[in-house]
Amino acid sequence: MKILVVYYSRTGVTRKVASSIAQTLNADIEELIDTKKRAGPLGFAVAVKDAALKKIVPITPPQKNPGDYDLVIIGTPVWADTMCTAVRAYLTDCGKDIKQAASFCTTHTSGIEQANRQIADIIAGKTIAAAGFRQKHVKRDEHIPVLDAFLEQIREPQGGKDTSAVE
Numbered sequence: 001m002k003i004l005v006v007y008y009s010r011t012g013v014t015r016k017v018a019s020s021i022a023q024t025l026n027a028d029i030e031e032l033i034d035t036k037k038r039a040g041p042l043g044f045a046v047a048v049k050d051a052a053l054k055k056i057v058p059i060t061p062p063q064k065n066p067g068d069y070d071l072v073i074i075g076t077p078v079w080a081d082t083m084c085t086a087v088r089a090y091l092t093d094c095g096k097d098i099k100q101a102a103s104f105c106t107t108h109t110s111g112i113e114q115a116n117r118q119i120a121d122i123i124a125g126k127t128i129a130a131a132g133f134r135q136k137h138v139k140r141d142e143h144i145p146v147l148d149a150f151l152e153q154i155r156e157p158q159g160g161k162d163t164s165a166v167e
């Protein structure tokens with residue numbers, strides 16, 4: 001199975017999970033680049049607003065065509081209880097080309113189910129697995145059991161069940 005991992009990461013948490021998924025599944029990987037500055041307190045505040053308003057902010061054109069893959073795994077940080085703007089822009093533009101998807105989010109505490117559900121909505125329910133990871137668990141490498149359950153779902157899909165890490 002040809003797999004692509006597509007993700008956005010502002011501070012590295014989602015990147016860490018995405019990289020380990022790509023390595024484990026021998027998948028290609030694509031990092032989405034937001035065209036809007038997201039660094040610093042102002043960048044954070046604007047990002048919250050853009051995400052809450054579900055704005056489509058342009059991203060740098062992706063290098064890989066999702067239509068070339070059997071499965072696309074989408075990774076996003078939770079922003080304002082939804083997906084980040086770069087992932088929303090990507091799915092709005094390329095979602096139609098995705099044959100089958102899985103999604104995961106990283107978060108401080110909230111928004112995992114909403115973000116995964118909204119990703120599934122944009123790509124018309126083509127998700128076969130979903131997961132969520134608390135940033136503190138990722139930073140301490142305590143996310144491995146949830147990651148393993150997510151990879152198991154991908155190998156043996158059961159209809160997009162959410163293996164949320166949130167207690």
Ligand SMILES: Cc1cc2nc3c(=O)[nH]c(=O)nc-3n(C[C@H](O)[C@H](O)[C@H](O)COP(=O)(O)O)c2cc1C
Pocket residue numbers: 008009010011012013014015044045047048077078079080081082106107108109110111134135
């Ligand atoms: C703009 C913005 C909005 C966020 N909104 C939420 C939120 O609604 N709920 C939450 O628990 N964490 C929220 N967070 C925290 C991130 O989801 C969390 O730190 C994530 O793991 C960061 O991933 P990254 O390092 O890949 O960017 C927000 C972070 C940012 C930058």
